[in-house]
Amino acid sequence: MSNVFIAFQRNEETRCIVDAIMADNPNAVINLQPAMVRIDAPNTLVVRRSTVEEQMGRQFDLQELHVNLITLTGHIDETEDEFTLSWKH
Amino acid sequence: MDMKVNKKLNMKDRYNLMTRDLDWEPSYQKKSDIFPYLEYEGIKIHDWSKFEDPFRLTMDAYWKYQAEKEKKLYAIIDAFNQNNGHLQVTDARYVNALKLFLTGVSPLEYMAHRGFAHVGRQLGGAGPRVACLMQSLDEIRHSQTQIHSMSNYNKFYNGFQNFRHQHDRVWYLSVPKSFFDDAVTAGPFEFMVSIGFAFEYVLTNLLFVPFVSGAAYNGDMAAMAFGFSAQSDEARHMTLGLEMIKFILEQDPDNLPIVQRWIDKWFWRGYRVLTLVAMMMDYMLPKRVMSWKEAWETYAEQNGGALFADLARYGITVPAGWTQACKDKDHISHQAWATFYNYGAAAPFHTWTPSESEMQWLSEKYPDTFDKYYRPRFEHWAKEQKEGKRFYNTTLPMLCQTCQIPMVFTEPDDPTKIAYRESDYSGMKYHFCSDGCKGIFDHEPEKYIQAWMPVHQIYQGNCFTPEADPTAADFNPLAEVLKWYRMEMGKDNLDFEGSQDQKNFKAWRDLATAN
Amino acid sequence: MTTTSVRPYPHIQKDTVDKFPAPLLYIGWEDHLMFCAPFCLPLPPTLKFGDMLAGPLPGVFGAHPDFAKIDWTKAEWFKSGKAWTPDASKTLAENGLGHKDVIRFRTPGLNGLNGSCN
Numbered sequence: 001m002s003n004v005f006i007a008f009q010r011n012e013e014t015r016c017i018v019d020a021i022m023a024d025n026p027n028a029v030i031n032l033q034p035a036m037v038r039i040d041a042p043n044t045l046v047v048r049r050s051t052v053e054e055q056m057g058r059q060f061d062l063q064e065l066h067v068n069l070i071t072l073t074g075h076i077d078e079t080e081d082e083f084t085l086s087w088k089h
Numbered sequence: 090m091d092m093k094v095n096k097k098l099n100m101k102d103r104y105n106l107m108t109r110d111l112d113w114e115p116s117y118q119k120k121s122d123i124f125p126y127l128e129y130e131g132i133k134i135h136d137w138s139k140f141e142d143p144f145r146l147t148m149d150a151y152w153k154y155q156a157e158k159e160k161k162l163y164a165i166i167d168a169f170n171q172n173n174g175h176l177q178v179t180d181a182r183y184v185n186a187l188k189l190f191l192t193g194v195s196p197l198e199y200m201a202h203r204g205f206a207h208v209g210r211q212l213g214g215a216g217p218r219v220a221c222l223m224q225s226l227d228e229i230r231h232s233q234t235q236i237h238s239m240s241n242y243n244k245f246y247n248g249f250q251n252f253r254h255q256h257d258r259v260w261y262l263s264v265p266k267s268f269f270d271d272a273v274t275a276g277p278f279e280f281m282v283s284i285g286f287a288f289e290y291v292l293t294n295l296l297f298v299p300f301v302s303g304a305a306y307n308g309d310m311a312a313m314a315f316g317f318s319a320q321s322d323e324a325r326h327m328t329l330g331l332e333m334i335k336f337i338l339e340q341d342p343d344n345l346p347i348v349q350r351w352i353d354k355w356f357w358r359g360y361r362v363l364t365l366v367a368m369m370m371d372y373m374l375p376k377r378v379m380s381w382k383e384a385w386e387t388y389a390e391q392n393g394g395a396l397f398a399d400l401a402r403y404g405i406t407v408p409a410g411w412t413q414a415c416k417d418k419d420h421i422s423h424q425a426w427a428t429f430y431n432y433g434a435a436a437p438f439h440t441w442t443p444s445e446s447e448m449q450w451l452s453e454k455y456p457d458t459f460d461k462y463y464r465p466r467f468e469h470w471a472k473e474q475k476e477g478k479r480f481y482n483t484t485l486p487m488l489c490q491t492c493q494i495p496m497v498f499t500e501p502d503d504p505t506k507i508a509y510r511e512s513d514y515s516g517m518k519y520h521f522c523s524d525g526c527k528g529i530f531d532h533e534p535e536k537y538i539q540a541w542m543p544v545h546q547i548y549q550g551n552c553f554t555p556e557a558d559p560t561a562a563d564f565n566p567l568a569e570v571l572k573w574y575r576m577e578m579g580k581d582n583l584d585f586e587g588s589q590d591q592k593n594f595k596a597w598r599d600l601a602t603a604n
Numbered sequence: 605m606t607t608t609s610v611r612p613y614p615h616i617q618k619d620t621v622d623k624f625p626a627p628l629l630y631i632g633w634e635d636h637l638m639f640c641a642p643f644c645l646p647l648p649p650t651l652k653f654g655d656m657l658a659g660p661l662p663g664v665f666g667a668h669p670d671f672a673k674i675d676w677t678k679a680e681w682f683k684s685g686k687a688w689t690p691d692a693s694k695t696l697a698e699n700g701l702g703h704k705d706v707i708r709f710r711t712p713g714l715n716g717l718n719g720s721c722n
Contacts, residue, residue: 002395009317034305035313063146066154067161070320071294073392075399076143076328080100087399129610276608428640465720466638484664486641487630487706495641496632505721507632507642509685509706515617518684518704520630533607539616548646549623 004045004074004085007038014068016055017047023055024048036070044086045074104145109138112215126211130276132348133341137214140336143328144220151223155230158318162234165314170241176601177308179375181246181594182585186373187239187312188248188438190300193265193365195235196256200269202228204284208277217281217336220329224285227322238315245597246590248437248582251575255437258552259574260543261365261429263493267540268362272355274536278337279351285330287355291396293323294388295363299370302378338403345404350532356408357525361492368425371451372443380454385418410525413501419455420504423463424497430470431482434567437576439585442471462504479584483567485544490519490537491526498522514538619704627703629696631661634710635721636668642706653699654692670714680710 006021008014014037021039022028028041039045052060062083074085098106115123127134146154168174178184202225209221243249256262272283301316303309337344367381379387397407426440433440443451448467451459470480486495500506510521514534521527530537546552547570550559557569571578580589607613621627625646632642643664647656657676665671681688684706690699701707716722 002398003391007320034302035317036302036305063150063154066144066146066321066325067157068321069324070317071297071327072324073327073395075331078100078143078145087395088402126610130608424640427637431640462637462720462722465717465722469638469717469722480638480667482639482667484643484645487632487644497640499637505635505637507634507637509632509642509708511684511706515615517617517620518706520704520706535607535613535615539614539618541618544644545619545624545628548625548628548644550625 001043002087003040003042004072004087005038005040006045006047006072006085007036007070009068009070010035010037011068013056017052017065017068020051020055021045021047024051041085044084046085047083049081100145104142104147107147108142108219109215120213124211124213126277127213130278130347132278132337132344134213134337135340137216139339140214140216141332142216142220143332144325146223146325151226155226158321159230159234162314162318163237166238166241166311169311169314173597173601174308174310175242175245176594176598177310179307181590182373182439182441183303183307183309183375184242184246184590184594185248185438185440185585186300186303186369187242187309188246188252189365189369189373190312191235191239191249192252192255192259192262192437194296194300195232195239196253197265197269198228198232198235200273201284202226202232204269204273204280207273208280211277212281217329217333220325224322224326224329227319227326231319231322234315234318238311241311245593247577247580247588248439251437254575258543259435259437259576260432261436261494263541263543264365265362267493268358271358271536278347281330281333282337282348282351283355283358285326286334287330287352288359289323289326290330291356291393292359292363292389293327294392295384296366297323298388299366299378299381299384303370303374306376306378307374334400334405335403338400338405342404349405352405353409353525354529354532356414357410357523357529358492360410360414361494361522361526364421364425364494367422368429371422371454372426372447377450380451381422382418382454385415390415409528410523413523413525416501417498419458420462420499423451423455423459424499427463427466428486428495428497431480432486433584434481434483434578434582435571435574435576437574437581439583439588439590441585442467442474458504474584474586481583485547487520488542488544489522489526490540490542491521491529493540493542494522496520496522621703624703627696627701629701630704630706631664632706632708633665633668634708635715636665636670638668638717638722639665642708647696649697649701650695652693652695653690656696657692668716670711670716673714674711678712680712682708682710 008017018030018037018039025041025045028039028045031038031040047062047065049060049062062080065083072085074087077084205221205225205228209218209225212218212221239249256266272280275283297316297320301313304312304316337348370378370381370384397405429436430440448464473480488495496507498508500508508523510524510527512519512527512531515538519530521530552573553569554573558564568578576582585591626648627646629645629647630642631645633639645660681690
């Protein structure tokens with residue numbers, strides 16, 4: 001089992017995205033670096049649009065992740081409602 | 090009147106309609122004429138529609154999000170420039186890391202743009218063509234934003250001004266240049282494996298995280314902002330590379346040995362180019378982020394390990410040079426910095442000996458190797474410098490025919506011995522720094538016997554300006570080469586101590602904080 | 605192995621001996637890593653080996669404190685990594701050295717700065 005991770009620039013928008021990820025992924029771990037936040041999770045990590053919208057207080061299109069995304073690992077599955085990273089081994 | 094609300098297309102259908110469904114089967118031209126490069130590499134693709142676009146970005150979304158990133162980035166660059174942000178860096182030695190980046194990396198972004206534009210035309214499936222065209226746009230964006238970010242430094246510090254001219258000529262820059270020339274002159278599938286996968290997935294974090302975190306730790310907001318802005322594009326690049334690998338391997342089992350060989354080759358070539366980053370992290374950042382060894386353990390051993398565990402189900406194994414690269418993590422940064430210290434008169438950035446406290450940090454980060462193998466030379470050089478005899482090596486080095494780095498690497502099991510490898514080909518000897526580089530040559534010697542090797546070209550007399558007169562009594566070949574490099578002697582090169590950069594930075598900082 | 609290509613791949617050797625003022629010789633001093641890499645020198649094939657030791661080499665290696673202490677009669681030589689005994693009175697060509705040959709020398713007892721191989 002290996003970790004997947006996703007990393008964002010640190011700003012007020014990503015603060016809500018990170019909170020949403022932590023709420024939906026109980027085994028995720030936050031790693032804070034200068035200007036950057038990385039979230040590691042064993043095997044799989046999901047970003048759920050509805051949770052992000054709750055945190056942000058506005059409508060959110062998952063493709064907006066592109067604006068603040070720094071890097072990630074794992075295979076991606078993207079729909080309107082969920083953005084998932086996973087390893088298959 | 091009834092308002093009929095049409096159901097919106099879902100993301101996957103909308104993407105397909107606007108990309109692959111706009112493709113067509115040619116009715117009056119042969120497919121092999123339209124796509125002439127798809128067969129010669131021996132890769133077999135039976136069904137291009139099996140390529141899964143991981144990021145379903147259509148052009149409208151692309152422009153929207155890229156425009157937003159650009160506005161944010163240029164606002165930061167403006168603020169940085171307006172605020173004399175360059176005076177906030179830890180100290181002016183840091184600026185030399187940027188000179189290394191601008192001369193070595195930014196031109197590669199431009200070549201990536203060219204390479205992806207080419208494969209964006211030549212690949213047989215609409216899905217990968219679209220993704221490659223977006224990547225081609227991203228890469229020229231990176232080239233431009235890097236140049237913009239660093240242009241402010243060019244107003245104040247020496248060595249930035251001829252980066253483009255120097256990338257094609259200067260001895261250490263043939264290392265990154267030849268790396269990318271090798272990639273863009275390969276076929277479309279090898280290009281995708283070399284750059285899309287090996288560089289953009291396996292190795293990318295080892296280039297960007299050190300430079301961008303280095304910028305953040307050293308007060309360089311412009312480079313940091315560029316870095317984060319580019320990284321969000323990189324996530325798309327990484328997924329394209331990984332998806333291409335999966336797609337190629339799933340199309341035909343015959344593709345496996347070809348792909349494995351490319352992974353072996355390009356891991357090694359990319360790893361060799363990253364030698365420059367290793368030395369930057371350990372020696373050029375006044376405020377260090379982490380050691381090269383630590384970066385390698387995180388981004389190569391852990392992340393790379395997870396990746397190759399995942400690809401094992403296709404029969405892919407870790408690259409051939411992996412074990413050696415892991416052994417050498419204790420050595421290459423020191424060997425590289427010592428090289429630039431040796432040839433400090435010939436590079437358009439400054440070099441220096443690490444201070445006692447910096448050597449203390451190196452000692453702690455490299456407990457098995459720094460004090461034993463590397464401290465002695467730095468202490469000796471510092472002593473000589475104090476006595477007014479700063480060491481500059483004035484004889485040209487032997488280069489590796491494949492990676493074109495001077496032969497500075499040592500045997501993996503004996504760091505006191507330079508590693509020498511050689512091959513005989515077409516009546517001549519060729520020399521290499523490692524089994525990895527020799528293996529690459531032996532597989533395709535015709536590709537590498539035509540290499541433009543800086544040291545050999547200098548001796549052939551091809552590195553002088555038209556005005557140079559080799560018959561003149563006072564002809565100084567090294568000085569003439571520097572003229573040809575468009576390097577200003579005494580300004581762009583030599584030690585940081587006593588440089589114009591050092592004096593200016595101090596004077597300006599004093600001005601900013603006193604009356 | 606031939607390079608894969610769509611058309612016959614051209615044969616271009618950039619570094620044939622005719623392009624240089626003299627054949628290239630690569631020379632390295634074992635256990636003296638202060639010099640980051642072995643050196644590359646164009647040397648006339650008619651140059652006597654002993655004259656090479658006395659002539660160009662001090663300019664190449666002289667910055668190292670060990671160099672002045674070298675007793676050339678005790679130096680051990682290697683050509684392409686194999687033990688080799690050059691004759692100082694013969695020319696480079698007569699010693700069998702050709703274009704792009706690589707030689708190394710080891711100076712027993714002189715092993716770099718404080719014996720560190722630096």
